[in-house]
Amino acid sequence: MSKPTPISGFPEWLPPQRMIEQYVIDRLRRTFELYGFAPLETRAVEPLDQLLRKGETSKEVYLLRRLQADPDAAASAGDDALGLHFDLTVPFARYVLENAGKLQFPFRRYQIQKVWRGERPQEGRYREFLQADIDIVDRDELAPHHEAELPLVIGDALASLPIPPVRIQVNNRKVCEGFYRGIGLTDPDAALRAIDKLDKIGPQRVAELLMSTAGAGESQAKACLSLAEISAPDASVADAVRGLGVEHPLLDEGLAELVVVLETAAAHAPGLCVADLRIARGLDYYTGTVYETQLRGYERFGSICSGGRYDDLASAGADRFPGVGISIGVSRLLGLLFGADALSISRPVPTCVLVALPAESDRPAGNQVADALRRRGIAVEVSPSAAKFGKQIRYAARRGIPYVWFPGVDGEPDSVKDIRSGAQQPAERSTWSPPASELTPTVSGGSAAAAD
């Protein structure tokens, strides 16, 4: 077999990077659970018709086919109609519909899983990547205060990581739609899709799009752009919108909801949220608050965490489950931060102590030392060989293991050496502990973190 090579778009971390990723996942979980979100996983596959409900993303789907499938049998078994999920929202909506009778509503869940998209890979865009989602769904009606709660969860979750502070940009689809209707546009979705392109193509070309695709006249296009320019950290956003002189009941409703989101966030963490009325989110299913998230100092990365309220994603017949959700792009965030050398870990192994062996025949005694330390929560390896002590110490150093334990011989006490300082002292296997800060590896922001 020849030496294998990476597959473009399918990233794999080295062990220290994977340890950082695991640490990040654990911290996110911790916050999600503090807010009462239960863990959930869905299968990796969905029937193709489920995956294509949103239409737009059909080109990204990976279909499955059994290598030895009999073409006729496969078709009848439905095997060739399964594809890998490309996000966690569509599978979650399907799961809620399928299990509604067994769930308590409002239902709060978090879901941290890989997703797959057959897109052309580029920097920070993968074909296989990890997402961390939270959603709240209710039956029939979802109270809007849930839209104000999610930024608190995300704010706490991301603040628990050694990454720069974030700013969550919020908007409300009702503000946009109400405004567009208030100025007489009849296809607000088309207008929203045009505004969504503002960052990419600029105001001049968005104005042209509004006129060519959304039926806007020149002054209507200008009004849409004026709305999109509004940004404010507090209730003044409503005054700024009203200053444009447009009226519509949906606009009023959206502004009231938007202000609650901003005020709830400000009471929790000042500066966390800002209303940014250019935030549109391209996909069609959002119906209320929408979110994007920037890492301060890394705005060039784009949004690392996005979502919104959806009213019609999980519906079957008379059953309707409106929801609100937000998704952290974990692989994307880590890939970009690894690339910027902005995350590091204190050691690349869990191991805190290496038990040295005077001779291979001492391995059973070494195992006993290791057992005694492990029972008290200290991660230990027994030396892989009874080489000269200098070589065993170099092995620990190469692995990044901070302490080497020397079992006492001829009735002498055991001793432990901090191989960084060289300090060695007698130690009791039933009582010795490393400093708490060294018990497990610690993750920190790298020195190369961008200035805020």
Add this chain to the structure above:
Amino acid sequence: MSKPTPISGFPEWLPPQRMIEQYVIDRLRRTFELYGFAPLETRAVEPLDQLLRKGETSKEVYLLRRLQADPDAAASAGDDALGLHFDLTVPFARYVLENAGKLQFPFRRYQIQKVWRGERPQEGRYREFLQADIDIVDRDELAPHHEAELPLVIGDALASLPIPPVRIQVNNRKVCEGFYRGIGLTDPDAALRAIDKLDKIGPQRVAELLMSTAGAGESQAKACLSLAEISAPDASVADAVRGLGVEHPLLDEGLAELVVVLETAAAHAPGLCVADLRIARGLDYYTGTVYETQLRGYERFGSICSGGRYDDLASAGADRFPGVGISIGVSRLLGLLFGADALSISRPVPTCVLVALPAESDRPAGNQVADALRRRGIAVEVSPSAAKFGKQIRYAARRGIPYVWFPGVDGEPDSVKDIRSGAQQPAERSTWSPPASELTPTVSGGSAAAAD
């Protein structure tokens, strides 16, 4: 959209089951890390030629195809030569070869991931399932003491779960091969494949297979069956084998290794390991110790954790990385225990406290109570509605939340109610804590656990 239905072979847990699974994963991780295994994940896909290296399993592979793939472009990009991995050993061996220059050897990693097999689903057999693997690989040579270490890790890991005790059955390929060669058989692999069928087809038909496929005469077949009947918890296994009167250097080497495995395990946890010389493991790549694991009282489940030593799985040109690994079938284990009603969780949500709201206008104050409790590690939800308190308490009861917090009104102190006992008492949000046993949900063996 019509109500979706499950897909056979792709199990999905309900929230309390997923919480149990998450708990199990966390406990396994904890033990793996105490032994110095670092976490690792590999991508879900491998090139088809990697997946087919073992030959036997080719029928099980799911291939990927992009829905909108241009047939010509896809072929040139190699897209249609990717399949989902069907275990974690083959991807790990590939990862080691690919990244050998960046790893420290012996390299110890654990890997807990989904795998996929396009097999016909049946009880306890899935098309998508979770495995938890540990492996140790070294460069060029792997010391046999690593084969004795893995049962200690697995023993501790499984003992940390609320499941019945386990018994790890071990054998050594060198014992079998040395014995078969010692009695004059020239195709030991064929003999091993016949012995591997002992549980399924019984000794009579295995004897026939040994004669028809492994070139055995009647007395040789009988000798093979005599070897397979040997089972012992200690070094007496070597005497029993030697009692059969067969000699071969490889047999001696295998017996010596087998005795070290048994004695190391006995020193760590008496009764954990037993030599069972019928354990063969069907796949061809094992070259030393092999393991299977039975849950006592649930022997009918078959092996829940299997593996062995492999010398030639990760090799490229002159680079050779012998290893030893063992894999816990997490989905399989949980699916069987869920089916036997043998695992339960104290509540189906992480939430410990529900903050009740006298009125919707009290939500900001309720959020402040929640923040204060969460900062001290208590999982809290704020009531989804300011309904009558009786209704809010019933919501908590339905969710399984044990405590309801009532913010004080008009200068009165806050109070907290244990909704199971009905006891309510004044409480300070900056100091109150639930009993430690109720801070997070606890998992326990169900009442229906089989007698040992």
